Amino acid sequence: MAKLVTGGTGFIGACLVDQLLERGDEVVVLDRAQTNHWDGASRKPKIVIGDITNWPEVMNVFHDNSIDCVYHLAAMLSLPSEANPWAAFQVNVVGTMNMLEAVRLFGPNKIIMASTTGTYGLDIDAPEITDTTLQRPTTMYGSTKVFAELQGRFYRKKFGTDFRSVRIPSLVGPGIKTRAIGQYNSWMIEAAALGRPYVCYGLPDRGLPLIYYKDTAAAFAALSDADMDRIKTINYNIAGVNVSATPRDIEAAVKRLIPDAVISYDPDPVVVQYFATLRFDALNDDPARAEWDWQPKFGTVDAIVEDFAKEVRAHPERYPL
């Protein structure tokens, strides 16, 4: 039996696939984009190039492979979704519906999905977000992910589908290609580690809770492994650094490690608008810790920056900015 990872050639997906292969799982990837990530690797997934919005392509993946769990990560991220909301609807809403139907009809009826703290937005009445905070996003991306969370919950009730999800906060890691809100944190560290100046498109003093990519990938497998009867909350917040870290906080950590780093700011209007409606400073992930033993390995900005810079400096050829 194999694990199916949608979006498995993407940034988090490839790291998750590596971790699944590492623990001996057979892995099938469904993604519309190719990758050279496993060129020369001894352990590789089977890669199926296909689109989750194309129902026959999805059915064929289940017909051709024995799947016992789906990790559903394929999606359009925040800024691309704002630029093309019509495509975001197809991928994030219709594509997710296709995956829920596919696991119900052909598969193991088990699916772990990537959601986002971008599902929060207006009318937050406390500085700390919890799993029961009102989700009222103003973005296309956030709206599609709220739908996906609720649709998963519905499938669980109606069809007994073992649906679970993690809400990923601002992601940090080397080699991110897709521009989204918060990716400037990663590109700042990457540029500094490569000895290059960086102009940050974020607001210097507005931040988000963070998570390192290695922790994010590990969360999917940990959530999947937990016994069904422990899963009460279903859609879980997770974070590495639970209190918002601003670009200036990242800059300070970078400069502790790389004192001559050159960093300046030119905020993107979409980012400015996003923070104008966002009012939270911390993310509570207690239910994830209690129900499936969530525990990040990288829990401080300095720990993240240190591991990140080590990776970039060890393999600069992988990170041609």
Ligand SMILES: NC(=O)c1ccc[n+]([C@@H]2O[C@H](COP(=O)([O-])OP(=O)(O)OC[C@H]3O[C@@H](n4cnc5c(N)ncnc54)[C@H](O)[C@@H]3O)[C@@H](O)[C@H]2O)c1
């Ligand atoms: N990057 C972040 O900061 C962040 C934060 C919160 C949540 N997430 C979620 O995590 C997941 C993975 O994000 P990522 O950072 O790895 O992004 P990514 O853009 O690197 O990867 C997404 C992958 O999905 C694939 N994809 C997109 N549309 C597809 C389609 N129609 N059919 C098949 N494949 C398709 C892309 O080709 C890509 O490989 C997404 O669901 C995203 O919403 C990401």
